[in-house]
Amino acid sequence: MTPLMPGNQSRKTGKQNSKINARMEPVNPRLSCVVENSFLPGLRLDRYVAENLKILSRSQIKSRKLRAAVNGKEVKVSRLLRGGETLDLFWEDAPVYDLVPQDIPLEIVYEDENVAVINKPQGMVVHPGAGNYNGTLANALYFRRLCRNAGSGLPPAPGDYLSQGDLSPGIRPGIVHRLDKDTSGLIITAWDEGTHFFLAEQFKQRKVIKTYAAIVSGCPPDSCGQIEKPIGRDRNNRKLFAVNTNGKKSLTLYKVAKTWGNYSLLLIRPKTGRTHQIRVHLKYLGFPIVGDPLYGAKDGILQGCTLMLHAKRLTIKLPGTGRQTFRTKFPARFNDVFSVLDK
Numbered sequence: 001m002t003p004l005m006p007g008n009q010s011r012k013t014g015k016q017n018s019k020i021n022a023r024m025e026p027v028n029p030r031l032s033c034v035v036e037n038s039f040l041p042g043l044r045l046d047r048y049v050a051e052n053l054k055i056l057s058r059s060q061i062k063s064r065k066l067r068a069a070v071n072g073k074e075v076k077v078s079r080l081l082r083g084g085e086t087l088d089l090f091w092e093d094a095p096v097y098d099l100v101p102q103d104i105p106l107e108i109v110y111e112d113e114n115v116a117v118i119n120k121p122q123g124m125v126v127h128p129g130a131g132n133y134n135g136t137l138a139n140a141l142y143f144r145r146l147c148r149n150a151g152s153g154l155p156p157a158p159g160d161y162l163s164q165g166d167l168s169p170g171i172r173p174g175i176v177h178r179l180d181k182d183t184s185g186l187i188i189t190a191w192d193e194g195t196h197f198f199l200a201e202q203f204k205q206r207k208v209i210k211t212y213a214a215i216v217s218g219c220p221p222d223s224c225g226q227i228e229k230p231i232g233r234d235r236n237n238r239k240l241f242a243v244n245t246n247g248k249k250s251l252t253l254y255k256v257a258k259t260w261g262n263y264s265l266l267l268i269r270p271k272t273g274r275t276h277q278i279r280v281h282l283k284y285l286g287f288p289i290v291g292d293p294l295y296g297a298k299d300g301i302l303q304g305c306t307l308m309l310h311a312k313r314l315t316i317k318l319p320g321t322g323r324q325t326f327r328t329k330f331p332a333r334f335n336d337v338f339s340v341l342d343k
Helices: 045-053 058-063 137-150 158-163 193-204 277-285 332-341
Strands: 030-034 067-070 073-075 086-090 108-111 115-120 184-190 209-217 224-228 231-234 237-243 251-260 263-270 309-318 322-327
Touching (some): 045 058, 045 086, 115 137, 184 193, 209 277, 209 332, 224 277, 263 277
Parallel strands (some): 184 309
Antiparallel strands (some): 030 086, 067 073, 067 086, 108 115, 115 184, 209 309
């Protein structure tokens, strides 16, 4: 095997996707460290990187093609480590994608010079990714930001997209948090890096209050409650998540707002931010969200429903204006279901 030396990594060139341009940085990141002597032997190198060093997740170790050397000799990432060994790590940067500005109408709930609060429609992807290179919230925000900076309200000429000075290729403009594709509702974005950091810190410190509305199958016995169960990858399907004893600590609060026989409207406040947290916790509780294609069940009455989960209220501190609360009305699909259940 070729010794791992800075600058000695080969760069593979492949066909460029016609819709997106992925560019690898010329120099890959590198980390060198000594495995602590108190380290208990027998842990695989890849698990040590993910669980002890916490610089790459298990999936990133594979996707970014982690390579490693122990005491100067290249080894497999499955090698078992011992205390005192010198570890050199090399991996590829994540691909950086050129973001295409697109004139996509957005429902703006609030906007000032620092932020925009948007009512995201169901079906809109937040970030570009495999199979979703266009039509995302990021594409729409990029376009809107260029128009704002141009000052005329009209987009600059195509050749001037990257001459505006505030967005270079690969930047994901202002997106601080996410909503699943099938979840509608409020999402806040920042127009500058300082505001992005200001907002992101509040999410990190769990100072943001997010309230969701969901129509679920079944009626919880208590008018309010909490679900405090760890969430991790589903052992039977790695693409899904489940309550898992080895998962991350997760807490969801809920309140029953209305009931109709075997259906309920819940107001939900997640205190942590795990992937699919609300959907997983409600399934675990025995009250899956109506229309959930991943965690729900077939419904004999509300057939054809899409995911009945909506980010209805958001409370957060804004730069210069203090703490504010933003609200949205129920989307049309909720009102349609209300009409059916009220009969």
